[in-house]
Amino acid sequence: MQRRDLLKTGTLAAISTLSERAFAQSATKGAKLIPWSDQPPPVPAASAIKALVPWESLDSWITPNGSFFSIAHYDLPIIDERAWRLEVAGMVAKPITLTFEHLKALPRQDVISTIECSGNNGSPALISAIGNAQWTGTSLAGLLRSAEITRGAVEVVFYGADQGEEVVRKSTPREFKYISNFARSMSIAEAMNPANMLCYEMNGSPLPPANGFPVRLIVPGWYGVANVKWLTRIEVRDTRFEGRFMGRDYVTIREEKHDGKAIMVETLVGHMLLKSAPARVVARDGRYQIDGMAWGGPIAAVEVKIDDNAWTKANLADSKSEFAWRPWTLDWSPTPGDHTISSRAIDTTGNVQPAMDDPVIANKKTYWESNGQITRHIHIA
Ligand SMILES: Nc1nc2c(c(=O)[nH]1)N[C@H]1C(S)=C(S)[C@@H](COP(=O)(O)O)O[C@H]1N2
Numbered sequence: 001m002q003r004r005d006l007l008k009t010g011t012l013a014a015i016s017t018l019s020e021r022a023f024a025q026s027a028t029k030g031a032k033l034i035p036w037s038d039q040p041p042p043v044p045a046a047s048a049i050k051a052l053v054p055w056e057s058l059d060s061w062i063t064p065n066g067s068f069f070s071i072a073h074y075d076l077p078i079i080d081e082r083a084w085r086l087e088v089a090g091m092v093a094k095p096i097t098l099t100f101e102h103l104k105a106l107p108r109q110d111v112i113s114t115i116e117c118s119g120n121n122g123s124p125a126l127i128s129a130i131g132n133a134q135w136t137g138t139s140l141a142g143l144l145r146s147a148e149i150t151r152g153a154v155e156v157v158f159y160g161a162d163q164g165e166e167v168v169r170k171s172t173p174r175e176f177k178y179i180s181n182f183a184r185s186m187s188i189a190e191a192m193n194p195a196n197m198l199c200y201e202m203n204g205s206p207l208p209p210a211n212g213f214p215v216r217l218i219v220p221g222w223y224g225v226a227n228v229k230w231l232t233r234i235e236v237r238d239t240r241f242e243g244r245f246m247g248r249d250y251v252t253i254r255e256e257k258h259d260g261k262a263i264m265v266e267t268l269v270g271h272m273l274l275k276s277a278p279a280r281v282v283a284r285d286g287r288y289q290i291d292g293m294a295w296g297g298p299i300a301a302v303e304v305k306i307d308d309n310a311w312t313k314a315n316l317a318d319s320k321s322e323f324a325w326r327p328w329t330l331d332w333s334p335t336p337g338d339h340t341i342s343s344r345a346i347d348t349t350g351n352v353q354p355a356m357d358d359p360v361i362a363n364k365k366t367y368w369e370s371n372g373q374i375t376r377h378i379h380i381a
Pocket residue numbers: 068069070071072073074115116117118159160161162182210211212223224225226227228229230
């Protein structure tokens with residue numbers, strides 16, 4: 001009995017390794033891409049959003065630096081790494097100022113992790129604000145330990161070099177305009193997570209300017225917005241930080257029922273949520289294959305629903321990093337005509353990626369954290 005289970009596991013492992021290879025190869029090795037019929041024509045991307053690569057052309061587990069999306073809410077600072085300094089200040093016994101050389105001399109660590117913008121809302125036009133890279137840098141916790149956080153501190157704030165104008169109290173007697181730096185904060189416990197790093201290399205090369213050169217924060221498992229780029233200052237404080245990207249923007253507004261009464265609840269965008277998406281359909285020698293990705297938690301399974309048929313288990317690639325997306329594939333024998341393809345991820349504790357009409361998604365009034373099941377449309381000739 002036990003042996004049979006072992007054998008079964010062995011076979012499963014073989015299938016999942018295969019599916020990773022199959023995913024990578026299906027775009028390249030003589031396969032014909034069947035285009036989605038719901039793909040809108042490419043629109044000139046908003047200037048804040050760069051390099052949204054259509055998922056049909058996704059052909060590797062690691063996203064090459066040149067095809068990695070980028071989001072810049074303010075200007076794109078061009079930083080001379082010789083002039084760059086990182087300050088660790090505020091409620092610390094030993095404030096630190098680091099040069100780029102100093103930072104690179106600290107112990108190196110790396111992680112392969114997937115970054116998704118929480119605005120990646122799953123509409124055919126905004127599916128690919130996501131990428132997976134190997135990030136290299138040094139431990140944030142290590143640096144905070146050497147700065148010695150003092151008693152009474154509650155938060156760590158991360159400031160980027162980029163700035164823009166903000167306005168508060170638009171309609172009250174006195175509006176206030178000011179110049180603000182991009183900034184996000186985390187509690188001290190969150191900041192001390194050993195996975196977090198001050199990162200200076202992406203896939204073995206210096207960070208591209210759009211992705212935070214020379215140094216950015218990498219917070220594996222959190223939505224993109226937590227990964228502060230062009231990092232220049234880390235400040236430990238005894239009050240909660242409420243900058244635009246904590247308290248006004250990147251806030252999810254959802255209608256919830258409290259004792260039968262509807263109220264709007266506003267919450268901060270933080271950890272990535274469980275999600276998957278069908279990436280493409282390819283055909284080779286008359287055989288069809290659906291490829292996709294799953295991310296946002298420890299994935300146990302991915303299921304695919306074609307038209308009104310039952311959910312079917314996809315072949316899931318092995319997990320190569322706790323924080324990276326997982327490719328999946330499914331063989332398909334379609335009849336000619338129009339079809340829909342949906343996917344859902346299931347995590348190791350049994351949570352299922354919610355359907356679009358699940359109240360958790362349907363009652364959400366903002367488009368952040370849109371991890372509902374994605375349905376794509378396709379026509380088979
Ligand atoms: N300094 C700074 N960091 C930032 C941003 C920004 O505008 N300024 N955008 C954030 C958002 S919203 C996302 S989704 C990620 C995107 O990372 P990428 O541009 O490397 O893909 O960067 C985050 N870090």
